[in-house]
Amino acid sequence: AGPSAAPPAEPLGWRAPVDCVRANELCAAEAACSARYRTLRQCLAGRDRNTMLANKECQAALEVLQGSPLYECRCKRGMKKELQCLQIYWSIHLGLAEGEEFYEASPYEPVVSRLSDIFRLASIFSGTDPAGASKSNQCLDAAKACNLNDNCKRLRSGYISTCSRELPAAERCSRRKCHKALRQFFDRVPGEYTYRLLFCSCRDAACAERRRQTIISFRSPLALPFILLSLGFYLFLSPSLARSRAAGARSRLADFHANCRAAPQAPGGCPGDNFQACLGSYAGLIGFDVTPNYVDASPGGTVVSPWCSCKGSGNREEECETFLRDFTANPCLRNAIQAFGNGTDGVPAVKGPSAPATALPPKLERSPALPDAANDSNATYDTSLITTCTSVQ
Amino acid sequence: GRAKRARARHKPCALQQLEVSVSELGLGYESDETVLFRYCSGTCDGALRSYDLSLRSMRSSRRIRKEKVRARPCCRPLAYDDDVSFLDTYNRYYTVNELSAKECGCV
Secondary structure, X not given: OOHHHOOOOOOOOOOOOOEHHHHHHHHHOOHHHHHHHHHHHHHHOOOOHHHHHHOHHHHHHHHHHOOOHHHHOEEOOOOOOHHHHHHHHHHHHOOOOOOOOOOOOOOEOOOOOOHHHHHHXXXXXXXXXXXXXXXXXXXXXXXXXXXXXXHHHHHHHHHHHHHOOOOOOOHHHHHXXXXXXXXXXXXXXXXXXXXXXXXXXXXXXXHHHHHHHOOOHHHOOOOOOHHHHOHHHHHXXXXXXXXXXXXXXXXXXXXXXXXXXXXXXXXXXXXXXXXXXXXXXXXXXXXXXXXXXXXXXXXXXXXXXXXXXXXXXXXXXHHHHHHHHHHXXXXXHHHHHHHHHHOOOOOOOOOOOOOOOOOOOOOOOOOOOHHHHHHOOHHHHHHHHHHHOOOOO | OHHHHHHHHOOEOEEEXXXXXXXXXXXXXXXXXXXXXXXXXXXXHHHOOHHHHHHHXXXXXOXXXXXXXXXXXXXXXXXXXXXXXXXXXXXXXXXXXXXXXXXEEEO
16 A cells, blocks of 8 residues: 555544544543534434424534534444444434435545555465466465465354354344354455455356355345335334444445446546455445345356345335446446456556545435335335345345 | 485474365365365474383383383374365365364373
């Protein structure tokens, strides 16, 4: 990484980027800030945005907090207390950015490193050129590289043994454990290893099948249609579920949208043409409800999709298709995966970090999300949608 | 040649490692995946205990005759490595435990 990658060595000032756990501590140390924050949290608890903003006190609290480090704070993937950080982030942004907002700002810090950094590291670790393995099976080489590294081997075997276990009776529980083990693998093992396993390029079906099996897709197919991932649904189910599950899955999804959203004007098709950021956000989705994977074992085709369909989306089918297309027909994601397989950064190196994702300004005129979700009958969510979202295998 | 072999034989008990394919392990799995196999090798000359000396003495005085005894320490794993998982050629995952040594000692 360039000099821009180093965090600014400032004393703990009131300036971004500071992580939300730290921002929370800074706020707690100031009587005015902590009082406003407490007020806002009470305002948001169990209420939708409009109701909240109708209250003068709540509105004042929000205005004050918008000038505080809490409003600008971000989280890091795999950081200590990540969930706590995300919960703090969403405690301010959740009720403000709409639950049904299709693309949300990412709660994560922008990624400044590039794919070339990974290639450099990978060649240091393995002593070989990662892209030069064209004669052999790249995915097999990636498995070898992982097996020869103690940390990678341990966490890989951790998720494999958890996810490939046959436990039909305790299926829900084992799926949760499997997802957790997958998240640990992708959060704690450096990209030099995980990306090689996930994005290796293939010339034959055996290689492509190995690539597809990387995350043991057949063990985690019970994903939900994206409607069910929306905040409204989580709040509808239970506020505590909304807090933890929405904080995790929605954060990663927002991050994916921020970094992998097709940018037609960029030569590589990605925001800031940062392939590394896109691949990182993609890998960050693994182990959540919206876990994506390769749809088949065709060597050339790199079509990926989360394990759900748009059947049963009702009047939101179009929205659902748009959501799916960000995976299945996304030039940015496709270029990034191919660039990694070819061992190139794909585009001429762009100096300096990409522009940080801008925070969504609170939109005061939009109607709240929650009533939409709450108006639908329980049955819609409880049965039909979940059952239609079966594995696409 | 001989000198080198002799030196190798007299290396004290320590952890060694080898990169092998899963098929080569001889456990019946078919997989081209490479794993790190760590094993213990070396001599334990310096680790003779009073136990070993006494046992030898009992044996030579024929107080112990028929039983199978071992009057010298041998180089064995004291602890085993974490589990190893791999995908076989039929696209099934397997996990093997206690495959590889983690720490060696004369026991």
